[in-house]
Amino acid sequence: MEVKVVKDILEANEVIAEENRRLFEREGLYVLNLMGAPGAGKTSLLERTIELLKDRWKVGVLEGDIATTRDSERIASYGVPVVQINTGGACHLDGNMVRGGLGALELKGLEVLFVENVGNLVCPAEFNIGEDDKAMILSVTEGDDKPLKYPLMFQVSSLLLLNKIDLLPYVDFDVERFKEYARRVNPQIEIIEISCKTGQGLSDWVRWLELRIAQKVK
Amino acid sequence: MHETAIAQNLLEIVKEQALLYGAKRVTRIRIKVGALSGVVPEALRFAFQVLSRGGVAEGARLEIEEVPSRIRCEDCGVFEGTPFLVCPNCGKLAELLSGRELEIESMEIEDGGEGS
Numbered sequence: 033m034e035v036k037v038v039k040d041i042l043e044a045n046e047v048i049a050e051e052n053r054r055l056f057e058r059e060g061l062y063v064l065n066l067m068g069a070p071g072a073g074k075t076s077l078l079e080r081t082i083e084l085l086k087d088r089w090k091v092g093v094l095e096g097d098i099a100t101t102r103d104s105e106r107i108a109s110y111g112v113p114v115v116q117i118n119t120g121g122a123c124h125l126d127g128n129m130v131r132g133g134l135g136a137l138e139l140k141g142l143e144v145l146f147v148e149n150v151g152n153l154v155c156p157a158e159f160n161i162g163e164d165d166k167a168m169i170l171s172v173t174e175g176d177d178k179p180l181k182y183p184l185m186f187q188v189s190s191l192l193l194l195n196k197i198d199l200l201p202y203v204d205f206d207v208e209r210f211k212e213y214a215r216r217v218n219p220q221i222e223i224i225e226i227s228c229k230t231g232q233g234l235s236d237w238v239r240w241l242e243l244r245i246a247q248k249v250k
Numbered sequence: 251m252h253e254t255a256i257a258q259n260l261l262e263i264v265k266e267q268a269l270l271y272g273a274k275r276v277t278r279i280r281i282k283v284g285a286l287s288g289v290v291p292e293a294l295r296f297a298f299q300v301l302s303r304g305g306v307a308e309g310a311r312l313e314i315e316e317v318p319s320r321i322r323c324e325d326c327g328v329f330e331g332t333p334f335l336v337c338p339n340c341g342k343l344a345e346l347l348s349g350r351e352l353e354i355e356s357m358e359i360e361d362g363g364e365g366s
Binding site: 033034035036037038039040041042043044045122123124126154155157158159180182183184187215216217218219 | 252254255256259260262263267271281286287288289333334335336343350352353354355356357358359360361
């Protein structure tokens with residue numbers, strides 16, 4: 033017997049992500065899902081961002097990592113609450129893993145939550161976690177053809193941070209070509225060029241972020 | 251790599267539906283996977299095969315319909331097989347018609363048979 037089902041395979045994740053979203057709404061918490069390849073600069077960006085934000089906003093971090101606690105130790109040294117989510121081999125965070133991590137974090141009084149996803153340009157793009165925005169970070173050493181090879185991550189992201197632009201003189205990375213590819217894959221994407229090392233562009237990123245935080249936090 | 255997680259989610263739906271229909275065995279499952287979803291059909295098939303062992307869907311054939319990406323430009327028409335969301339002809343913003351699917355369509359079951 034043939035039975036019709038017609039369901040989104042990731043429906044269960046969508047349900048949990050929606051519950052997370054409602055919780056964030058209730059708490060007046062702005063949540064950013066930060067994605068990117070290993071070594072793109074996700075943790076470095078969070079370190080620099082926390083330095084710039086922590087006197088103005090109450091910031092917390094969920095650190096997704098396959099196995100280690102290295103990144104959460106780096107973040108904890110800045111004196112903000114951080115919870116490590118070890119995915120135990122999984123290549124992405126999903127709604128349920130984030131919900132688990134939230135249980136260990138005091139949300140009361142928190143205004144901004146950064147979720148650092150597992151380093152990967154493919155899998156995290158498929159799973160919503162209840163975030164307000166998805167942002168991705170890509171470094172110039174990864175090559176300017178990445179929007180063509182990994183279109184989904186560029187399509188689901190509202191913001192694209194191009195990192196390590198201080199290295200541009202040393203690599204064959206055509207910034208204009210890269211931006212054109214990214215905008216063909218996602219015409220709405222905003223792009224900010226930064227260097228976590230020199231601090232270039234970070235004020236533009238913080239402006240983008242604070243505009244969104246202010247809209248969400250009561 | 252996330253095919254394992256997707257296979258797990260698929261298996262949960264299949265088990266739930268099998269219970270609902272009182273199925274003894276699930277023999278075939280039809281799903282749709284969009285070209286832009288980033289899912290590798292072979293990896294999904296393998297993960298499902300391993301995860302379904304010992305359960306109601308063990309040995310079920312996973313039929314995967316790969317849906318190409320299609321976009322529509324209101325001036326130039328429909329284009330297939332492009333990852334872009336802008337018209338390849340005029341560069342205008344295009345509408346995504348398909349390519350992001352990750353859906354279960356139907357399944358073939360053998361029912362429990364009691365009383366029939």
